[in-house]
Amino acid sequence: MDFDYTEEQLLLKDSVDKFLQKTYSFDARNAIIATRAGYSPDIWKGFAALGLLGLPVPPARDGFGGGGVETMLVMESFGRHLVVEPYLGTVVMAAGLIATVGTDDQQQYLLPLIMNGSMRLACGFLEPGGRYDLAHIETTARQEANGFWVLNGSKSVVIHGAVADLLVVSARTSGKAGDADGISLFFVNPGEPGVAGLEYPTYDGMRAAEVTLKNVQINSESLIGIAGRGLPVVELVADRAIAALCAEAVGCMTALKDATLDYLKTRQQFGVPIGRFQVLQHRMVDLLMHCEQARSMAMLAAMKVDSPDAVERRRAVSAAKELIGRSGRFVAQQAIQLHGGMGMTNELNVSHYVKRVTAIDTLFGDADHHLDRFTAAAQALPLPSFEKPRSKWKQI
Amino acid sequence: MNLDYTEAELAFRDEVRGFVRANLPQEISRKVIEHKRLGKDDFVVWQKLLHQRGWIAPGWPVADGGTGWNPVERHIFEEECAAAGAPPIMAFGVYMVGPVLIAFGNEQQQQRYLPRILSSDDWWCQGYSEPGSGSDLASLKTRAVRKGDHYIVNGQKTWTTLAQYADMMFCLVRTASEGKKQEGISFLLIDMHSPGVTVRPIITLDGEHEVNEVWLENVEVPVENLVGEEGRGWTYAKFLLSHERTNIAGVSRSKRELAYLKHIAAQEKAGGRPLIDNTRFSDKIARVEIELMALAITNLRVLAADRQGKPPGPEASILKIKGTEIQQAITELMMEAVGPVALAHLPDSWGDHWLGERVGPEYAGPLAARYFNYRKVTIYGGSNEIQRNIIAQGILGL
Ligand SMILES: Cc1cc2nc3c(=O)[nH]c(=O)nc-3n(C[C@H](O)[C@H](O)[C@H](O)COP(=O)(O)OP(=O)(O)OC[C@H]3O[C@@H](n4cnc5c(N)ncnc54)[C@H](O)[C@@H]3O)c2cc1C
Numbered sequence: 001m002d003f004d005y006t007e008e009q010l011l012l013k014d015s016v017d018k019f020l021q022k023t024y025s026f027d028a029r030n031a032i033i034a035t036r037a038g039y040s041p042d043i044w045k046g047f048a049a050l051g052l053l054g055l056p057v058p059p060a061r062d063g064f065g066g067g068g069v070e071t072m073l074v075m076e077s078f079g080r081h082l083v084v085e086p087y088l089g090t091v092v093m094a095a096g097l098i099a100t101v102g103t104d105d106q107q108q109y110l111l112p113l114i115m116n117g118s119m120r121l122a123c124g125f126l127e128p129g130g131r132y133d134l135a136h137i138e139t140t141a142r143q144e145a146n147g148f149w150v151l152n153g154s155k156s157v158v159i160h161g162a163v164a165d166l167l168v169v170s171a172r173t174s175g176k177a178g179d180a181d182g183i184s185l186f187f188v189n190p191g192e193p194g195v196a197g198l199e200y201p202t203y204d205g206m207r208a209a210e211v212t213l214k215n216v217q218i219n220s221e222s223l224i225g226i227a228g229r230g231l232p233v234v235e236l237v238a239d240r241a242i243a244a245l246c247a248e249a250v251g252c253m254t255a256l257k258d259a260t261l262d263y264l265k266t267r268q269q270f271g272v273p274i275g276r277f278q279v280l281q282h283r284m285v286d287l288l289m290h291c292e293q294a295r296s297m298a299m300l301a302a303m304k305v306d307s308p309d310a311v312e313r314r315r316a317v318s319a320a321k322e323l324i325g326r327s328g329r330f331v332a333q334q335a336i337q338l339h340g341g342m343g344m345t346n347e348l349n350v351s352h353y354v355k356r357v358t359a360i361d362t363l364f365g366d367a368d369h370h371l372d373r374f375t376a377a378a379q380a381l382p383l384p385s386f387e388k389p390r391s392k393w394k395q396i
Numbered sequence: 397m398n399l400d401y402t403e404a405e406l407a408f409r410d411e412v413r414g415f416v417r418a419n420l421p422q423e424i425s426r427k428v429i430e431h432k433r434l435g436k437d438d439f440v441v442w443q444k445l446l447h448q449r450g451w452i453a454p455g456w457p458v459a460d461g462g463t464g465w466n467p468v469e470r471h472i473f474e475e476e477c478a479a480a481g482a483p484p485i486m487a488f489g490v491y492m493v494g495p496v497l498i499a500f501g502n503e504q505q506q507q508r509y510l511p512r513i514l515s516s517d518d519w520w521c522q523g524y525s526e527p528g529s530g531s532d533l534a535s536l537k538t539r540a541v542r543k544g545d546h547y548i549v550n551g552q553k554t555w556t557t558l559a560q561y562a563d564m565m566f567c568l569v570r571t572a573s574e575g576k577k578q579e580g581i582s583f584l585l586i587d588m589h590s591p592g593v594t595v596r597p598i599i600t601l602d603g604e605h606e607v608n609e610v611w612l613e614n615v616e617v618p619v620e621n622l623v624g625e626e627g628r629g630w631t632y633a634k635f636l637l638s639h640e641r642t643n644i645a646g647v648s649r650s651k652r653e654l655a656y657l658k659h660i661a662a663q664e665k666a667g668g669r670p671l672i673d674n675t676r677f678s679d680k681i682a683r684v685e686i687e688l689m690a691l692a693i694t695n696l697r698v699l700a701a702d703r704q705g706k707p708p709g710p711e712a713s714i715l716k717i718k719g720t721e722i723q724q725a726i727t728e729l730m731m732e733a734v735g736p737v738a739l740a741h742l743p744d745s746w747g748d749h750w751l752g753e754r755v756g757p758e759y760a761g762p763l764a765a766r767y768f769n770y771r772k773v774t775i776y777g778g779s780n781e782i783q784r785n786i787i788a789q790g791i792l793g794l
Contacts, residue, residue, distance in 0.1 A: 001401055001468055003700035009397075069397050261792055281788035282781070288792065289714055296693035297686075303399050319686040375682045383662050383672075384655035386429060 003299075005069075012066070013073040015050055020081040026349045029082055029205070037163055038207040039085045047087070048117035056096035056240075061111050063099070071240070072247040072302035079251020082352055084205050086120050086160035092244045094121035094168055097185075097237045101225040106187075110166075122164035124155030124211055125234055127177075132365040134170070134234050135178050139213060141171035141186060147220040149186060151194075151213040159363070161209030162199035164190060169213070170234055173227050183231045185224035192216050204359035205352065232310070239317045242364050243301040246320045249328050249360045250291070250298045252353045256335040257291050259350055260284065263339055280338060287334050290327035297323045315377040318370040325367030328357040401472075408469055412476040419445050423748065425481030429656060431762040433604075433746045436519070436561045439483050443516040446485070452514050453490050460498055460506070461514045467699040478648035488520040488557075489513040491643075493566040496583070496632050500624040509564075509585070523553040523567035523586065523610060524633070531782050533568070534577045534630060538612060540569035540584060542619070547571075547584065549592075549615040555776070559595045559608040562588045568633055571626050583629035585621040586612070600772075602765035603743055637778065644712055645695045645719035650688055653726045657681060660733045660759055671733060684725045691718050710790030713783040720773040720780065731767040734760040741765075 005013070023043060032040045047053050055070060057063020064070065071092055078087065095114050098106055113119035130136030139153025151171055161167065167188040175182030188195060194216035197209040225233050264275030264284060274280055297320035304316035332354040336343035343350055361367060401409065424438050446452040454470050456462030465473065485491070494513045497506055512518040529536040538551025549569055559565065565586045572580035586593070592615035597605045624632055661672035661681065671677050698711050731738050737756030745754055746762045754761060774780040788794040 001405060001696070002398055003697055005397060261794075264794060275792075275794040278785075278788075281792070281794045282784045284792055284794065285784040285787045288787065289718060292694055292714060293687070293690040293718065296690045296697065299397065299697075300399075300689065300693050303397060316689075319689050322683075323686050323690055371679055371682050371686075374686065375678050378682065378685070384659050386656060386659050 005073075009070060009073060012064075012070060013077065016052065016074050016077045019046055019050060020077055020083065024081040024083060026082070026352075029084065033084060033205045038201070039160070039163060043083075043085055044117050044120075047085070048115065051115075052087070053091055053117060054095070054111070054115040055091055057099050057111055057115065061099065061107060063095075063111070063115065068240070068243050068302035068305040071244050072298060075244045075247035076251040076254075076298070079248035079253075079356070080255050082205070082252070082349070082356055086122065086163055088241055088244060089122040089160050089164070090114060090120045093123045093237050093241050094166075096240055097123075097168065097224065097233065100236070101233055103221075105221065106224070119165045120160070120163060121166045121168060122158050122161045122209075123237065124158040124161065124167055124169040125238060126156050126158075128154055128156045128210075130156070130177070132369045133178070134238060135180055135183065135231055137170050137172050137183050138177045139169065139171040141173050141184055143173075143220075144217075148217050149220065149222065151186065151188065151216040151218065153213050155211040155213070158197075158209045158211050159202075160207055161211055162190075162197055162207060166190070167195075167211065168224065169211075170230055171213075180231050182228050183234065184227045185230045185233060186218060187222040187224060188213065188216060188218060192218065202359060204355040206359075235310075235314075238364050239305055239313055242317050242321050243298070243305040245360050245363055246294075246298040246301050246324050249324050249357055250295050252357045252360075253291050253294055253328060253331045256331050256350065256353045256357070257287055259353075260287065260335045260338050263342075267340075274338075283334055283338065287331055290330050294324045294327045294331075311377050311380050315374060318365075318374040318377060321365060322367045322370040322374060325361040325370065328361060329367075332357045405468060405472065409472050409476065412473055413480075415449060415451075416476055416480045416482060419449075420480055420482050424483060427748055428483050429481040429652070430759060431746070431766050432748055433743075433762075434483055436558075439486050440516045440519075442483050443485060447515050452485065452516075453494060455491070456494060456498060460510055467702050471696065471699060474643055475648045475651075478652050481652065484643075484649070486516075486519070486558075488522050488566075489516070489518065492522060492636050493520055493564075493585075496566070496623060496636050499635060500583075500628075500632050504620065505585070505623065518563045519558070519561045521556050521559040521562035521565045521588070521610075523556055523559075523565040525555045526552060527554050531779060533633075534581065536568055536570060536581065538567070538569045540571050540582060540617070542571070545619050547617045547619060547622070549584070549586065549612045549617055551612050553610040553612070554608075555598070556595075556608045556610045557606060557776075559588070559610050560597065560605065562595075564588060565610065566623075568629050578630040579627050581629040581633075582626045583623040583632045584617055585623065586615060586617050587621075590615050590617070592616070600769065602768040603741070604765070604769065606769075645691055645715035646723055647688065647692045647695050647719065650719070650722050650726060651692075653723070653730075654681075654685055654688060656759075657726055657730050657733065660730060663757065664733050664735065677729075677733070680729055684722060684729065687718070687725075688722050691715070691722060694718070710786050713778075713786045713790070716777065717774075717780050717783050723773055724770050727763075727767045727770040731763045734763055738764040 051064050052074060054063035055066045059065040098110055125134055127136060127138055141149045141151050143149050155169055167190055168185060169188050170183050170185055172182050173184045194214040197211045199207060199209045202208050261284060264280060265273050267274050301317050301320035304313055307313045335350055336354060339350055342348055424442060427434055443452055451463055453461050454463045454465050454473060458464040490513060497509055524533055526536050526538060540547040540549045565588055567584045567586050568581050569584050570580050571582040592613040594611040596609045598607045598609060599605055600607060658672060662670050664671040666674045695715055698715060734756060737760045740755035742761060
């Protein structure tokens, strides 16, 4: 057991921190959000140069070969700088997915394009009316005699869906919405006839899309993994995304904590810095404790997300998302409260961290959703056994 | 970064587990797990067994009787002992006065007291709090006046835990009233069998006798019982408070209690189904469990920082606050779990070998009392509000 980072991990963290410090100021970020695309091609090239786009890709495929801990380090830094680039979908989810279950051809063709920065991907795992349920899939995929698949249905809140060069979608090859079996994964080229979308901004400075698929024809090589057995893969990819988002949330929460503490020391009222007031001191301590507990959970999720034991992975990831959902809410609300009117402004970065933390709770399942999932995972484990109470004597 | 134990750590765990399994009397572990009343002997028997094995004081320097374990090994030891239902080691001797004597006591004091702390031949109690001095401890008034080669001590200590068993008390007394109030405090060792010492029970809301008032009336304490220098007692007391932090969070014990809570909730029925399947209740269990998972990691992070030689700091206060909140939440849920039978107050049935009447299942008996008793954990050892003050100053610089 140890809590130390390797030399390589420290180097990775350092290079990401330095790059973002140089390129991703709050103003620079706002400028990126104001562009049509909503992300920065230059930054993306920078990520490619740093090797970040191949983070989950094994060294045998010229990637970094990172796991949960490496992703955590990168994402925490992204959180601190409020990075809006399509990294989660392209790298953490899609590249990880391809490296895990892609065919040799898929890996050989796609991974280099992702790593050199010329291809971005987005994942559509949720559908209208399905809330956070990854098994609630009504989109259908039917295989024609010529081997082609025909997809029909719609995907909801596909983050960065409109800037993606390639989509990954889940669809049903059998069964009905809610069934665990019968889900398959496909690559869909957004340029195919029948693919339409509505792009919209999200309140946290990102972009998302509602995607509809109408008789979209894709070739047989577009199937990812085994037909009908996609759900465990979707769940694994979602868990990786969650672990990454937990780290990103910790980055945001830490920034909020630092900003708030700074404000308590500098803002004067009643002739003293407001940090002199005990009620605010204690609130600030609670804020700190929420940050520390959240950090611990992001670490736990990072360490367990690669576990071959799916129950252990699910338990840790859902526990982390639940705790961070709640603690993120607390930290965000108190950061605004302790900044007073300034906390309400769009001008100060505080509100932008608040919005991102709030958004993270709604991505891949909120605190309540993961409390359910955590309990379900716990029920898969045997109950603790204690010696049975001895027989009860009754004295009359 | 890795949570898995190494081969060596696994071997160590097996060694500890083997020892605990072979030596911890089942009668004692059952009382601990089932929240039965523990007597002095229950603590002493287990502590003597640990002493014979050389494991009673893991945190002490090896030369003084410590084990030389690293923080991970100490953590493993805690986990194994707690999981098996071993009684906690009484803190006053091993964790509190022992380290102070090692750091600040003279050789004579060390030779006289340390071996008897290790062997549990002396039972120690802590005489800090007074009726007028709780959180503001430095305002304490118990006076020690030097007269020849004795101090004459007069005053009243209160909340003194298990003083009814104690042979010795380490005590903060005022030896000077001018200057800063902290600078007039000295650290004295008082023989509880001395004339002028009176121990009076305070019955707490659970009906139990755990704390006492200790009256000191013209008690003669030999000057050789002064630890370190006169007027430096406050420094030693602060050292003591920051010293022991491996176990301050109580994570290992809370894990066992949480498992027991699930065990109870699986047997209780609500609407004909196991309570543990009732969403409203299982949500509460799950939330505590998640908080505890996080605290376990936070605790290990603090230990890891320890290993890198960083000095103990106010992070210990985070562990104390979170740890006690979780302990209280678990006792509360256990009481809730058994429903109305929690009302039955039959203290005699909390002893061992009770063959008389019970109401409800055996595990239900002590749960309400335990819930009430555990309100103490956020008050003593520096209340959680005081801990927040410490964090605000020590970590946040407010
Ligand atoms: C079961 C039990 C066992 C104990 N065992 C021992 C023992 O063995 N030896 C011993 O010496 N003592 C012992 N104590 C005493 C314990 O250390 C004190 O109770 C504790 O320090 C609080 O002091 P008090 O009870 O006087 O409360 P007070 O100090 O009067 O506090 C009352 C309330 O005010 C709050 N408060 C006080 N000051 C501040 C502040 N500056 N800012 C914000 N809030 C504040 C407190 O947090 C608390 O909520 C024990 C107490 C209990 C309950």
